[in-house]
Amino acid sequence: QLQLQESGPGLVKPSETLSLSCTVSGGSIRSSSFYWGWVRQPPGRGLEWIGSVYYSGSAYYNSALQSRVAISPDTSNNRFSLRLSSVTAADTAVYYCARINYNYLYYFDLWGQGTLVTVSS
């Protein structure tokens, strides 16, 4: 059973860069069948897609975050990472990583448990 686990600092200072990793177990991110993505959820609010990446490195980003975000694969360690620069309090959220599957269309079929990142000095 494939599992995803987020990791990274739970506290980031304003203006700094948020960095998270998602380690995949029970399967390989090099699979040609899947993309991998990040979704976040501010406390008490809804879900926001951040971006998606293929194992080759091709990536797609939310236009609202595109200038600050980078998602990259690390095939050697079977994980993928998120970097979000120049963070503010508005970036405080639970960050989820997820697998993106395809069957007529793309959808998120497996999710990590999420990790809370707080932006505060």
Add this chain to the structure above:
Amino acid sequence: DIQMTQSPSSLSASVGDRITITCRASQSIGTSLNWYQQKPGKGPILLIFAASTLQSGVPSRFSGSGSGTDFTLTISSLQPEDFATYYCQESFHTLIFTFGPGTKVDIK
């Protein structure tokens, strides 16, 4: 960008009730619509993809319908474990996603 709305934003229902949640897209998206369930403190779970296809392992009391701009998620007989927040999500443009704001279903 495609905008998604959901109605109602919340609803109260009893075990055994039939409930329907509506999702609307700001432009026609065919059947490129997915539904997720999220419980407090947990990651979302995929219920339905392509508007009406039930994800493996999801109970048959869940069903989805619609195309174009208007979609519905129906739970035919609400069970205690179904009290949660439900999100629609569009996948019209390849690998670009937008979620709806969510509908919270709680116990009456």
